Amino acid sequence: MSAPPALDVRNLTKTYANGVQALKGVSLRVEPGDFFALLGPNGAGKSTLIGILSSLVNASGGEAEVFGRSIHRDRGGAMQLIGLVPQELNFNQFETPFDICVNQAGFYGIPRAVACGRAETYLRQLSLWEKKDVASRTLSGGMKRRLMIARAMMNEPRLLILDEPTAGVDIEIRRSMWKFVSEINRAGTTVILTTHYLEEAEQLCRNIAIIDKGSIIENTSMKRLLAKLDVETFVLDVAAMPAELPQVDGVRLTPVDAHTLEAEMSRTHDLNSLFAALSARGVTVTSMRNKANRLEELFVRLVEGNHGKAA
């Protein structure tokens, strides 16, 4: 018999009391050990889905299982396997990081002696040990985010759900957080990540689902999704703009300002012909970069396409 998936969501629906249909029959499967991205614009239904999985939101219909345990029929068993890092700060700001972690373990039935050891391990790993005895309200924004990760690790979950954990965190702390989470994932913990920093999702995640208006509009591997991207746009900084732009087959050149050009071309198109044409016109390219993150381009295209369908 094969191992059950880390997460198996089947036809999950949620309609709030005000009539808003947040989820319209979402189905999703996440394999054990995966690093899975759940992306979507604001209000797409990501947080509702995570809320249902972590039992903070009551589903209107459908089923979800965590490693084969139903969140409805075996809530305790399923919750034992989940660690949640929510979007909003949700710890007692008057308690110390150490107490917050140890208490969280206590809620999972973990004896205090074990909990104290784990609290030390995770607070050290997340560089919070020095702050273990201060009131958590005095921590910086980045520290508070890391504290929520340490807290979520206290029951050593098999499925870690991170709901926009790096929102508002500076790049250095964000990178240290991803390093920690990547190590946890390599050690076998399945990770589900929602984020608005799409380059992070591209770098970290192996599989992806995009949710929009309560429905999954894409669910595939990151590789397959990125392979769908057939065009990309480069931004060229030029010393001076020519009077007339050259015509290059397969490339659409658009001036942005006196020193910037945008070149949109097929991913398979070579850049040599573009540079040759620009050189022939006496245009000096001083630097070049991708206009947007590849995943971001696809994301925008998929969501806009879905909105077009809805309209």
Added chain:
Amino acid sequence: MQTQANLVALGTIVRREIARILRIWGQTLLPPAITMTLYFFIFGNLIGSRIGEMHPGVSYIDFIVPGLIMMAVIQNAYGNISSSFFGSKFGRYVEEMLVSPMPSWVILTGYVAGAVVRGLMVGAIVLGVAMFFTQIRLHHVAVTLTTFLLTAVVFALAGFVNAVYAKKFDDIAIVPTFILTPLTYLGGVFYPVSSLAEPWHTISLANPIVYMVNAFRYGLLGVSDVNLYAAYAVMLATAAILAGFGLYLLRRGVGLRA
């Protein structure tokens, strides 16, 4: 194994509640000590000395000691759970418990136990204050302890229901101000309800606090205006109804889960 885990979870909530009570002792333990000292001094000592005996051999200050202890227990058990649980909702850290595998009854029991502990602490403080003004007697230990516990449990559960429905801090102040305080003052703390003329005597018997105060008074002084069995029936029935309702609210996630 599950029982062991539930006990650890229960102990965690109780420990956290006690830590909170001690952390903000200036709000939780000091005010009842000051208020009750004033009650004993003004009503018991100054005015009480002119009133005479309420029952044969029971001076006015002796008469109000059980009532004032009950009043402190009622207010503090209620206030502890309503402010603590609502605070956890307001600060969203109630989610720490809701996402855990902990069953609803453990959450309810943990908070109620925390409130009972505060009732016990405050009751002990008021008892200590009372000892400066009169000699404390103990007529029936079992009745005293069970009445104390049942009263604290009943008002802790009531405070929990209030906190579940509360959407803002005002909502947890309204019930104590407009319902709890009048019921307590009219619950026989300062006078024997048997001295009331009809229909006020009969109306008073609809107030559950009358039964609690009188049962506790029986435990300490051996005098009561109500039948002891009726008092236990009222306390047990109220506790059972409120416990059932509190569990229903938690399981449905009323005011907690979307």
